Amino acid sequence: ETGVTQTPRHLVMGMTNKKSLKCEQHLGHNAMYWYKQSAKKPLELMFVYNFKEQTENNSVPSRFSPECPNSSHLFLHLHTLQPEDSALYLCASSQEVGTSYEQYFGPGTRLTVT
């Protein structure tokens, strides 16, 4: 496989469920990102990992828990979510975390919280 892959592509979960989103990049990049894209808000950066270390956490509620076991894999663990957490969750990667590196995005996971 090439590029950035995400699984599952669609997820429906209840507010008491625990689920995980998975992202894998095959580009040899060092940085990985989680974004949330809601219907009527600009894309929001949630977390950034650089060489497996979390470098940015943009005031994300603790019900979202990221994990980066290596530079190629990124997870987003979800528990006790709220209906307003329903959104498209996009994973991205870039060569480095600096200002000049474009990001390559996965296809996203469409999450619905019931």
Add this chain to the structure above:
Amino acid sequence: AQKITQTQPGMFVQEKEAVTLDCTYDTSDPSYGLFWYKQPSSGEMIFLIYQGSYDQQNATEGRYSLNFQKARKSANLVISASQLGDSAMYFCAMRVAYTGGFKTIFGAGTRLFVKA
């Protein structure tokens, strides 16, 4: 505070014509990168073009060019010879380096419709 503004919620363009999508940004930090991404209805965000804050020349990538006017803090995307496949959402984004690290901001996007 850093901010990206895209004032055009929707734009129409005739096939084969050029179109300009507007983007203005606001930051007081001197080091930043400006990016344009395309998001078709399939949902995947696709990188189009990059402009660095210290770059003297406007960036170009095939049919895409970035009209960078630093004094006016604008970074408009120009698509030449529009194609039907260009119909999509277009997002302007900025990644800023500041004392504490980095920050990424996306604009609200512009939906482009290309007419046959």
